[in-house]
Amino acid sequence: MNRRSIAAALAAGIVLAGCGQNNSSTASNIDLPAADRAAMSADTRAGKNAQLYVGNWPYGESFVSVYNTKKKGPLATITDGISRPLPAIGPDGRLYVANEGNATVTIYDSAKHHLMQTFSTGKLSEPTKLAFDSTGTIYALCPGGVVVFPSGSQQNEYILPGNRYGIAVDSMNDLYVSAGPKVYGYKPGARKHFVVLHDGISSAASIAVDPNDNLYIANSRYRKKDPGSVAVYNTVSNSLEYVLTNAQGVHGPTNVLVGSDGNLYVANGLGGPQSVTVYPPGQTTLIRTITSGLDQPAGLAMDSSGIFTFRT
Helix, strand or coil: CCHHHHHHHHHHCECECCCCCCCCCEECCCCCCCCCCEEEEEEHHHHHHCEEEEEECCCCCCEEEEEECCCCCCCEEECCCCCCEEEEECCCCCEEEEECCCCEEEEECCCCCCEEEEECCCCCCCCCEEEECCCCCEEEEECCEEEEEHHHCCCCCEEEECCCCEEEECCCCCEEEEEECEEEEECCCCCCCCEEECCCCCCEEEEEECCCCEEEEEECCCCCCCCCEEEEEECCCCEEEEEECHHHCCCCEEEEEECCCCCEEEEECCCCCCEEEEECCCCCCCCEEECCCCCCCCEEEECCCCEEEEEC
């Protein structure tokens, strides 16, 4: 798998909406369809009956399956406007889908899953991940940069150019974008970065921010002398706090997730033993290692009740 394929797969796999009260994490009982690639998004507005959206790309087909996290089997299948989908839940509770196949972002009613709006512009090209700030601004990660839709509108859209692999937004609406050996930070509406992070960063791909504005950066590589790591920054001071390494169970990290239980989940899928390792927020202590049923884990998602799902 080449660098771009890895980056696209990592960008696709991780989306989380809302916060939960249950601190347990168990394997999901949902029957997910076989798929070449799947991106998962947990819609947690429904609490214990949260909906899980799974984007599927099997053998030239494309669709989004809708599940209730307490029941087996899909509740609905979405095909309208879908082409190699990467779903996400927006701040307005609606379903947003980045369609890598047709270079669009489609928006759906969360109740009946009807197509409501399509973003299709010359700047969008193979979008692989979406992020949002509290004002409704949409960030679409594309191979050539991050396309920005201010306040969720196609008017005055612009692009932050460059090869980018991951995006995350903190509580101050600052955007962080990973780009190999560096991570760039942008103030809301700015087209020039205000900070460049590089300490402890070598091959940044997937990134995530927790409620305390800790920024987790997966250095996605696996070599004998460098099995990868997760660098942890505080976005208030933009300083490196610590680095999770092989000594803490990290090896070939492909994705990072801040769960609804507040813990950090790291998918270790590049070389070495396959695992998902779990850490308390802001700590280096390894509290759990998941190994059962894994095969090159890449995507992670968790709903508000603490039900944990992974994509291989």
